[in-house]
Amino acid sequence: MxxxxxxxxxxxxxxxxxxxxxxxxxxxxxxxxxxxxxxxxxxxxxxxxxxxxxxxxxxxxxxxxxxxxxxxxxxxxxxxxxxxxxxxxxxxxxxxxxxxxxxxxxxxxxxAWRPYPDARPVLAELAARGVPVAVVSNIGWDLRPVFREHGMLDLVSAFALSYEHGVKKPDPPLFALACDALGVAPEQALMVGDNATADGGATALGCAVHLVRHLPVGDRPDDLRPVLELVGA
Structure with missing residues (x-):
């Protein structure tokens, strides 16, 4: 699909x-x-x-x-x-x-946060294609100011943050909230993350999953690039 x-x-x-x-x-x-x-x-x-x-x-x-x-x-x-x-x-x-x-x-x-080199370019390309993006994070604070400061807030359509909803990954409801916010069925969504257990929980809803390596920013220049191919497939 x-x-x-x-x-x-x-x-x-x-x-x-x-x-x-x-x-x-x-x-x-x-x-x-x-x-x-x-x-x-x-x-x-x-x-x-x-x-x-x-x-x-x-x-x-x-x-x-x-x-x-x-x-x-x-x-x-x-x-x-x-x-x-x-x-x-x-x-x-x-x-x-x-x-x-x-x-x-x-x-x-x-x-205190450093974007991966390909983060903004990939988000910008998805936006140009009309593909909406949600950030799904296990976190105890509002990270929207981080995205605003790094010039990426306008490229994100929705945030599903664990502390705001009282549920965390890998539990399916957080992914479901994100899909609902984007107006897409889980089977039409791709979850991109660095943790096979937490982010892989999206498969329970039927989402596809793409994993990137958890590496320092300078050691991982292009792990997000394959997302553009997966979306174009």
């Missing part, structure tokens, strides 16, 4: 969060702390180990007292903040105590 609408994951598919060391450097600078590069990278590695950066590495181990928050992190905005601030606090950081909240706030800023 002809593809009439495309659903895209956000993090790791269209854009990627900045490296942990850059994220930490910004946060520490904002509370008046500057560290030697080797110390900053040591702390960044520790933060990666505990999964403190949303959109970055997952925790090596989720502390038992945080497991409930971890499971519900993408359907509750307040819980999302509480979880990631608590995870970060496992790593002692210099400076004011509010550095952990500063870091959490930083990860929601458009400047």
């Amino acid at each position: 002809t593809i009439r609408g495309v659903l895209f994951d956000f993090s790791g598919t269209l854009l990627r969060i900045e490296p942990t060391a850059d994220w930490l450097r910004v946060g520490l600078t904002r509370v008046g702390v500057r560290l030697p590069e080797d110390e900053l990278r040591r702390l960044a590695a520790a933060l990666e180990g505990v999964g403190a950066l949303p959109g970055g590495s997952e925790p090596t181990v989720v502390p038992p007292e945080l497991r409930e928050l971890w499971e519900a992190r993408d359907v509750d905005a307040r819980g999302h903040r509480r979880l990631y601030v608590t995870l970060a606090r496992q790593v002692p950081l210099p400076g004011a105590p509010e550095v952990y909240d500063v870091l959490y706030d930083r990860h929601m800023e458009p400047a």
Whole structure:
């Protein structure tokens, strides 16, 4: 069946969060702390180990007292903040105590996200062809400002964000919401993402799925290009 609408994951598919060391450097600078590069990278590695950066590495181990928050992190905005601030606090950081909240706030800023090189060109081409696009994301905050700042908001017809609907991927209802918003049947939709489990959940509705590699922005210049061929098929 002809593809009439495309659903895209956000993090790791269209854009990627900045490296942990850059994220930490910004946060520490904002509370008046500057560290030697080797110390900053040591702390960044520790933060990666505990999964403190949303959109970055997952925790090596989720502390038992945080497991409930971890499971519900993408359907509750307040819980999302509480979880990631608590995870970060496992790593002692210099400076004011509010550095952990500063870091959490930083990860929601458009400047903290870097588009993959082919993201905007592919979205623009789909728009030129009259193919509507929805972003389907497991997330605890509104990412529309990120798309606006990077010049892609007008290329997205709808957003299906887990925290706004109380349901997350791979559960079918979030994909169904996106298809309904685009006015296409699931069998006419293509889901594009980087996670076979979460994004692959769209197949339960009958959507086709195309997976891209979860790589740094500079290492993945054209994984989204095949979408244009799939839509044209």
